Amino acid sequence: MSETTILASALPPAEDLGGARQPLLSVKGLTKHFPVGGALFEKKRVVRAVDGISFDIAKGETVGVVGESGCGKSTTARLLMHLMPPDSGEMIYDGQKVGRDLPLRELRRRMQMVFQDSYASLNPRLTIEDSVAFGPKVHGVRDADARRLSRELLAKVGLNPQTFANRYPHELSGGQRQRVNIARALALSPRLVLLDEAVSALDKSVEAQVLNLLNDLKAEFGLTYLFISHDLNVVRYISDRVLVMYLGEVVEIGPVEELWNNPRHPYTRALFAAMPTLDPDRRTMEAPIAGDPPNPIDPPPGCRFHTRCPFAEDVCSARSPALVTVGAGHGAACHMAIPGSGHSRAQGALAA
Numbered sequence: 001m002s003e004t005t006i007l008a009s010a011l012p013p014a015e016d017l018g019g020a021r022q023p024l025l026s027v028k029g030l031t032k033h034f035p036v037g038g039a040l041f042e043k044k045r046v047v048r049a050v051d052g053i054s055f056d057i058a059k060g061e062t063v064g065v066v067g068e069s070g071c072g073k074s075t076t077a078r079l080l081m082h083l084m085p086p087d088s089g090e091m092i093y094d095g096q097k098v099g100r101d102l103p104l105r106e107l108r109r110r111m112q113m114v115f116q117d118s119y120a121s122l123n124p125r126l127t128i129e130d131s132v133a134f135g136p137k138v139h140g141v142r143d144a145d146a147r148r149l150s151r152e153l154l155a156k157v158g159l160n161p162q163t164f165a166n167r168y169p170h171e172l173s174g175g176q177r178q179r180v181n182i183a184r185a186l187a188l189s190p191r192l193v194l195l196d197e198a199v200s201a202l203d204k205s206v207e208a209q210v211l212n213l214l215n216d217l218k219a220e221f222g223l224t225y226l227f228i229s230h231d232l233n234v235v236r237y238i239s240d241r242v243l244v245m246y247l248g249e250v251v252e253i254g255p256v257e258e259l260w261n262n263p264r265h266p267y268t269r270a271l272f273a274a275m276p277t278l279d280p281d282r283r284t285m286e287a288p289i290a291g292d293p294p295n296p297i298d299p300p301p302g303c304r305f306h307t308r309c310p311f312a313e314d315v316c317s318a319r320s321p322a323l324v325t326v327g328a329g330h331g332a333a334c335h336m337a338i339p340g341s342g343h344s345r346a347q348g349a350l351a352a
């Protein structure tokens with residue numbers, strides 16, 4: 001078998017995307033509460049890391065996930081991969097219910113994850129070639145075929161196999177190691193790749209190269225990405241849609257430019273206002289968000305953002321706002337976006 005044949009059979013072609021907007025993954029009510037404390041007679045307490053979130057990822061799109069540290073971004077990604085079991089919620093992958101129609105082992109092949117720490121993600125005792133070949137071998141690919149696939153993928157991510165195949169992780173730069181991690185993720189022919197702060201540790205110039213590589217690979221192999229980052233500029237560059245999380249909940253979701261030009265949730269607006277920018281129009285937005293997020297063990301009642309929101313009124317602490325449609329493919333969970341909610345600014349007073 002030629003190298004090309006192996007690769008072609010290992011990775012789905014871009015044309016296989018089908019209807020561009022069909023969901024590849026649907027998540028409903030995903031929840032994870034971590035128990036904390038635990039002294040014998042202490043009241044049981046939990047961190048509400050992810051609290052009933054629902055969203056779809058369409059085939060072929062990149063969904064960015066943003067929010068302050070601790071809002072539940074990484075936990076969401078780990079739950080999607082089933083690296084830890086969710087407390088509740090349902091996942092449908094390409095029409096198959098995960099855990100019922102689609103076994104977890106198969107899910108983990110079709111969905112791969114790239115983490116921030118490129119060094120910790122690689123076994124220091126394995127050569128680069130062996131690292132990339134490891135997954136396919138575990139899944140039954142013959143040693144020689146797995147090695148050929150490994151070398152071809154190394155070339156695809158911009159690492160000359162002749163130079164890099166026999167090196168060890170400590171002999172590579174951070175950017176090169178992250179390229180290896182991307183090759184390793186692709187070796188199992190995933191459709192969906194979860195990138196958790198995957199470029200955050202890289203220098204800006206290397207970061208740009210890896211972002212462009214991700215876009216090229218996406219186009220070539222028909223990939224779908226969930227892209228978690230604290231860097232809003234990077235998220236804007238790479239995402240088709242963006243999901244904004246606050247204290248374990250989704251507070252806003254929408255197409256990237258719509259969200260940037262017309263953010264409807266005060267949290268999203270404050271998050272954007274905190275971005276360093278040279279654009280004078282952006283500087284006229286409200287003040288960056290004040291203070292730290294509340295304790296996720298005991299989140300505020302009603303809208304969780306009301307304790308920091310400049311527009312908060314009685315209804316905001318009394319009732320939790322549903323995520324409602326505020327534009328094409330654009331949803332926000334804010335009483336000001338809900339006509340008749342009881343908020344004096346309800347009915348779109350926030351619209352740009």
Ligand SMILES: Nc1ncnc2c1ncn2[C@@H]1O[C@H](COP(=O)(O)OP(=O)(O)OP(=O)(O)O)[C@@H](O)[C@H]1O
Nearest residue numbers: 034047048049068069070071072073074075076296
């Ligand atoms: N294993 C765990 N046990 C207890 N609490 C946890 C555990 N993992 C995460 N948490 C808590 O869950 C909340 C969400 O954490 P998570 O790492 O998902 O947030 P994040 O948005 O990815 O943050 P960051 O941007 O800093 O990585 C935080 O309050 C965190 O302290």
